[in-house]
Each structure stands twice: as structure tokens, then as C-alpha cells.
Amino acid sequence: MRKLPALGVLVVLLLGVDQGARLVAQGALASRAREAARDPDSADATITSFPFLGRLLASGSVPRVDVRVTGAAAGPLRLAAVEVEASGVVLDRGALLSGDVRVKAIHRGRVTVELNGMGLTDAVKLPVTIGDGKVRVGREGGVGVAADVEVNRSGSLVLRLAGLPALTVPVVRTPLVPCAATSVSVEGDRVLLSCEVDEFPAALRR
Secondary structure, X not given: OOHXXXXXXXXXXXXXXXXXXXXXXXXXXXXXXXXXXXXXXXXXXXXXXXXXHHHHHHXXXXXXXXXXXXXXXXXXXXXXXXXXXXEEEEEOHHHHHOOOOOEEEXXXXXXXXXXXXXXXXXXXXXXXXXXXXXXXXXXXXXXXXXXXXXXXXXXXXEEEEOOOOOEEEOOOOOOOOOOOOOXXXXXXXXXXXXXXXXXXXXXXXX
């Protein structure tokens, strides 16, 4: 009868160690993201895996890693957020056991840049509002002209206004945004620019 409580304590201890290792790994990735973004508002990382250490020791991989940074800069453009999503993430087991986190490979990844009205206003020098999935450009306090959004071959955001010249917003590549956008959408009060990657950003995988 005494073995059951002891087994329960052991399970709790193992779960605590597993959770602690995952939190340390997440903290290391968030710290690298913060450093790469150069003074962002915030940086967070999430590793989706349970158990973390058991799965890592068995297969060397975790199902998913997400890194999100808010308030990062891309040249003169202020980004509302940058999100790096990766699935099938292979980690260096030896490095992790030594207290380091190194991403060796990923199966699939996506980098998404979020732009808000304030950032776009600063970029195009005209009032830009985003809401209900629509972008409008116009005078402060006015209704504004509806703009269609697209990306050009260089990955820049293009705002097309009926009867007016298009506005182009270059999105500079950064350590967290290593690829040019290939798709764009408007969701809520944000414009989302995305690109697919087959490698984790170098600034995060070291």
C-alpha cells in the first residue's frame, strides 16, 4: 500500500522535471527572439510536446514550436508582431541535456508579419485604418478610401486605391523575417503577410 503514494510522488517529480525542462527551452528561444528583434515590446516561445523530455529522447523531435515577438522593427517599419510557426522540429538532444537549445531541422514552417493601422500610417504618411477585415486610407477622422491589398514579387505590401496611385510598403528582411512574403490577408484590425520556410530562422536555431 505504501508503494502507491511513493509512485505518485515519483510521477509528480518526473512531470515537474519535464515541465521545467520545457520552460527552460522556451525561455531560451524567447531570449534569442528578443535579442534578434532588438528591443521589442515582448517575446514569447511555446513548445507543444507532452511529455517533452520523453518524446525528445525517443525521437529527437517535438511536434510544434511557436515564437511570437511584438513591436519589432523591420527597417523604418514598426511591426505589430512577427510569428514563427514550425512543425516537426528536430532538436539537438545532447545540447538540450547540457542546458542549451539548438534547432537542427524542421518539417515545415511559416513566418507571419502583422501590420496595424499605426505602423502603416507611419509608413505611407497617410492615415490608415484597419477594421472588420478592411483597409482604408484617407484623412484623419474621415471615412477613407477602401484599399485592396496584395504583395508584389519582392514581398512588399501594395495598397491599391480606386482611381489613385498604389501605395507600396517595403517589408525589410530581418533575422526573424528571413523570407519575402508570398501571401497577404486582412484579419480583424491587422494585415498579415506570410511566407513559407524550410529552415528555422538562424537567429533562433543556434
